[in-house]
Amino acid sequence: MGGDPENRTLKLLKVGAARDLGGPFSALYSRGERMSGQPKRLLRNLNAKIAAIPMVLTTLVVFVGGTIWTVVYSFTDSKLLPRLRWVGFDQYERLWSNSRWMVSIENLMFFGVLSLVFTISVGFLLAVLMDQKIRYEDTFRTIMLYPFALSFIVTGLVWQWILNPQFGIEGIVRGWGWESFSFDPLNNPQTVLYGLLIAGLWQGTGFVMCLMLAGLRGIDEDIWKAARVDGIATWKTYLVVIVPMMRPVFITTLVIVAAGIIKLYDLVVAQTSGGPGGNASQVPAMYVYDYMFQAQNLGQGFAASTMMLLSVLIVLIPWAYLEFGGKKHG
Amino acid sequence: MKLTKLTAVLCASVAMPAMATELEVTHWWTSGGEAAAVAELAKAFDAAGDKWVDGAIAGGGGTARPIMISRITGGDPMGATQFNHGQQALELVEAGLMLDLTDVAEANNWKEVIFPQSLLEACTVDGKIFCAPVNIHSPEWLWLSNKAYADAGIPVPANWDEFVASAPALEAAGKIPLALGNQPWQSNLAFGAMQIAVSGIDNWKAVNVDKNMDVAAGPEFAKVFAAAAEARKLAAKSTVQDWNQATNLVITGEAGGQIMGDWAQGEFQVAEQVAGTDYTCLPGLGLNAYLSTGGDAFYFPKNDDPEIEAAQKRLAAQLVSPEVQVAFNLKKGSLPIRGDIDLAAANDCMKKGLEILASGNLLPTGDMVWSPDVVKQAEDLMVEFWKSDMPAEDAHTKWVEILKTGL
Incomplete structure (x- = not known):
């Protein structure tokens, strides 16, 4: 019914x-x-x-x-102002031989994979917990979703302060008397991406949770009744029955989160501005901005943004295919 | 001639109050010393009857220039805007977006009063003048904290080589030998200063003016990279971002020295330090007393409103006038752009600069000889080189590749 x-x-x-x-x-x-x-x-x-x-x-x-x-x-040698003087693939050759761009891509892959895995799994887990007909659900939902209402710049600054060794967590713990305590991810090239990840998860998980919760609420109550009659354990029902049924929600979430990762910019600017070590936390969008406006080299910036567009398409096309193309089973 | 100029100024000051025009002026002068200097410009402009609307953009030129450029190209031009002389605004001028100031320059005889003339040349495109230079800045200075050396119990070094030799003693005293901010342009500035100091003037000119890539790839510049690789070890413990935070390390004596332009002087002044007793400055790192004469200039984006255009020209004339030059440059710690004024109030360091200026040991800056694209690529490389352990040879090869993109 x-x-x-x-x-x-x-x-x-x-x-x-x-x-x-x-x-x-x-x-x-x-x-x-x-x-x-x-x-x-x-x-x-x-x-x-x-x-x-x-x-x-x-x-x-x-x-x-x-x-x-x-x-x-992107196939021209436009500098500060766009002009149509063709240079073929020169901009792309320069782009792919640039070490900063390569580092940006590697950083984005690393950040992207971890971010996808964690936002979706943690978001789903939170949604499941929220779905246990708990009291004050509205309150919890609001709290969880609140970070999403902030702009990435704010999130970035807040976490820059929290992770700052003098004023943040490290300073507080040391103030309690644990003098050797050290937690300074943002100033170490090896760990800076984790520092970004923490802030990114804090901001994004609540939103994913809401999407997942909507998905869970869309599951027919009868399915649960049937599962209970058959005596299937709750966790097993979630994994084997519910998750497959929520496939569209997962795919939508995946696309939204992935697109958000590819355009990652403001969080990095606010938290690390690409450092430490010069480029330990560079991302492609920063390269695009810097070369379009600081270097006054539009052609190079356009080439880089075209590559970003390509990567978005790589995410979107399989999704579009899954959503609209492969409806044979439906 | 002097009389006519005086009458002109008088007439202007009498006539102005009736038609006060607001001019929004954008710039990236936001540190303590810089803000004090800008206030002088605003005061003079307001006193002449117009209204200076301050449009300071924080975060340095790298942040501010894109905002300025997009406002000009996007059809929302400000009244006047700061750029560094040279190629930064070149395309905007070529696209006809900037006001031609040739008549102002002729009326005020800029061709004769502005010294060195290279500053005016940097403002000139196709024989027309498009900007009003306001100061000379040279990046090749080493600033030393006398307190840090007193704490370590060693004399203040007299040149870069002594500075490097003194580093272990400073480290033993718990100091950072060399303060260096994390922003890319600062690494590039430090490298630029070392280029002139280590490779010598002829080699520098061969590469940066004559664009001889064989010299750039040659052994003289390998020495520069080796010296820079040495220097980055001294800056390893410096974790600040902005240049004035790094200067502050020198002011408080936490760091031994900093390679920074003469604008750092404004910070020492705001902190009420005295040149010679509290801090020491070494132009050209104490090795080669040459200064590159870049600097700041104001450009005036084209405007439909004739009243604004008139105000723009009034401001342009005023920026170059002797009174404004003295007031502004004393606060800013930079050198004036005219040779005919007396800077009696100048301190030790500014006098050193003025001497070099008068002796004519001058060079163009990197901003003037290379396009922003090359400068940005070099910045990216330098920040990576200074903040990681990239081998000097690799950096050298990459650097030559970058210069080649700008040929």
């Missing part, structure tokens, strides 16, 4: 999708409409189409247009 309205919406969505996505083909199959042809189809739902025009234009001009413009100019 709980699932009824949901199913109906799903069906509606599917019908809608078939109509919109399968446009030209559905026209062939639909009765009677074949002959009357295009004009009528264009006029159908006219209000909705007119209302969508600004959105379509914005997408085409701002997003798609801006992206294409950037990619095109």
Whole structure:
């Protein structure tokens, strides 16, 4: 009974999708409409189409247009101002032979993998705990989600202070009398990424928890009843039944978190500004900014941002395929 | 001639109050000494009847310049903005976004009063003048804390070699021998100062002015890198970020010395230290008394409003005027851009600088001879080199590669 309205919406969505996505083909199959042809189809739902025009234009001009413009100019030798003087792949060759860019990529991979694993697993765990029909759930949920309301700059500064050896955790513990205590991740090139990770997790986990909680709440109560009747242990139900059922939520979370990691910038700027050791915590977005504006070399910055776009696409395309393409089992 | 100028100034000061124009001026002068110097500029501009709207951007030129440039290219220009002379604003000028100041320069005879003329040349594009230089800055100074050396019980070194030799004694006394901020430009500045000091003037010119890459890859510059690799060990314990925090280590005697431009002097002044007794300065690191004459200049982005344009020209004329030059440069610790004024109030270090200036041992700065792109790449390399244990030979090879991108 709980699932009824949901199913109906799903069906509606599917019908809608078939109509919109399968446009030209559905026209062939639909009765009677074949002959009357295009004009009528264009006029159908006219209000909705007119209302969508600004959105379509914005997408085409701002997003798609801006992206294409950037990619095109990444093949030029634009300096402070863009100009069309082609240099082929020179910018890319320079980019990939630059040690700072390579370090940035390595840092991002390291940070990204750990960040993905921990935000999603910790977020899910918190959601499960929250789902145990506890008292004051609203309060806890608010507390957990609160860091997400802060900007990354604020998070970065707060954690820079917390991790600062003089004023932060190390200083406090030493103040208690444990003189040899040492906790200074941000000033050591070996550990600085963990320092960033702590701040990133603090900020992002609550949000993932909310997504997961929404997913858990979407699971039909009957599933739980069935599992209980069969005498399956709760943890096992979660792992074997619930998690697979939450596949769409996991994939969405993965995409949101991964896109956020690739554009990581402000947290690093606020916490370490790329140091210590000059580049121990550099990330690609910082390279893009520095070369576009400080070095006044737009071409190089565009090449780097095109590489970032590529990595976002590498994340997005499998997702789009999973979400929209591989519906055979559905 | 003097009389006409005086009448012009008088007329201006009488006529102005009726048409006070607000001009927003952006700059990155935010440390104690710098802010005091900027206040002098604002005071003079306000006194002449206009209104100085201060647009200080904290975080140094690296942070401020992108903001300034995007405001100018984005169609929201300020009244006036600081840049370093040379190539930083070159493309903006070429794109026609900056106000032509040639008439102001001619009216005030800049061609004759500005010394050295290279400063005005750096403002000139296609025979037209686009900026008003306000000071001369040279980065090749070693600042030493007399207190740190007294604590260690050794005499204050007289040049870079003695400084390196004195480092173990300082370390034994619990001091950081060399203070160096973490920001990339500071590592590059230290390296630039060592280039002139260690490789000598001819080699420096061969590489930076004549762009001879064989010399750049040669043994003289290998020596520079070896010296820098030595120097970075002395700075290993220095963990501060900003240059003035590093200067503060020298002021308090926690560090022995710092390689920093003459703007560091403003900080010593704010801390009420006396040159010669509390601190010592060695131009050209005490080895080669040459100074590169870069500095700050004000550019005036083009504006549709004729009233603003008139105010921009008034400000430009004022910045170069003798009174403003004296007041500003005494606070800033930099050298004035005209040879015809008397800096009797100048302290020990500024006098050393003035002497070098008068003797003509001058060079252009890295900002003038290399594009921002090359400078940025060199900064990236230098910060990595100074803050890690990258071998000197590797850094040398990479450095030559970087210079080649700017040929």
